[in-house]
Amino acid sequence: DADVTQTPRNRITKTGKRIMLECSQTKGHDRMYWYRQDPGLGLRLIYYSFDVKDINKGEISDGYSVSRQAQAKFSLSLESAIPNQTALYFCATSDPTSLRNTDTQYFGPGTRLTVL
Amino acid sequence: RKEVEQDPGPFNVPEGATVAFNCTYSNSASQSFFWYRQDCRKEPKLLMSVYSSGNEDGRFTAQLNRASQYISLLIRDSKLSDSATYLCVVNGGTGRRALTFGSGTRLQVQP
Numbered sequence: 001d002a003d004v005t006q007t008p009r010n011r012i013t014k015t016g017k018r019i020m021l022e023c024s025q026t027k028g029h030d031r032m033y034w035y036r037q038d039p040g041l042g043l044r045l046i047y048y049s050f051d052v053k054d055i056n057k058g059e060i061s062d063g064y065s066v067s068r069q070a071q072a073k074f075s076l077s078l079e080s081a082i083p084n085q086t087a088l089y090f091c092a093t094s095d096p097t098s099l100r101n102t103d104t105q106y107f108g109p110g111t112r113l114t115v116l
Numbered sequence: 117r118k119e120v121e122q123d124p125g126p127f128n129v130p131e132g133a134t135v136a137f138n139c140t141y142s143n144s145a146s147q148s149f150f151w152y153r154q155d156c157r158k159e160p161k162l163l164m165s166v167y168s169s170g171n172e173d174g175r176f177t178a179q180l181n182r183a184s185q186y187i188s189l190l191i192r193d194s195k196l197s198d199s200a201t202y203l204c205v206v207n208g209g210t211g212r213r214a215l216t217f218g219s220g221t222r223l224q225v226q227p
Contacts, residue, residue: 042219103148107159
């Protein structure tokens, strides 16, 4: 089984709809992240959480919100989806207790979101 | 100026060739550096960390030049399976708690 899972894997929705993307991990990591990827722009950080009570905005948080329901779950919401939120969304985790690479991130398989 | 800059490519090379990618970063306080590999429509995966002394993993060698603020990745004896996008990743340095990803360099190894 995959260590980091995302649901749904693909979603097509309409402008103005509320969408929730979910991420679960079995790695036992405290740190979780949400990124979006657009062609030519690389991955951009939306939100990150270093533990259940810690939520931080990334570089492009406008139009998004998150919820850290448990150590293992981190959800991303688009309250009112718009077409320029069409992108590939990745969830990731990292382990601050790793002796070698505290910043190494482990990604989920991604969610392809299309907003019409 | 982008925090992490890479040549998008594509780099088209024949099998067996040696190819090198560079990446520059703007934050002189950055402490951690990585190369990730991303296959088309897949998630990024860690290829290797980049240490001050440089490091090698099989056909892959990574180097860090702090004075010039760039990191490099050298791939020797390219294989068809090396075809992918290579992402340069840098942490934000003191006070920054997350990583910054370059937009990637695409490599296409041809038979």
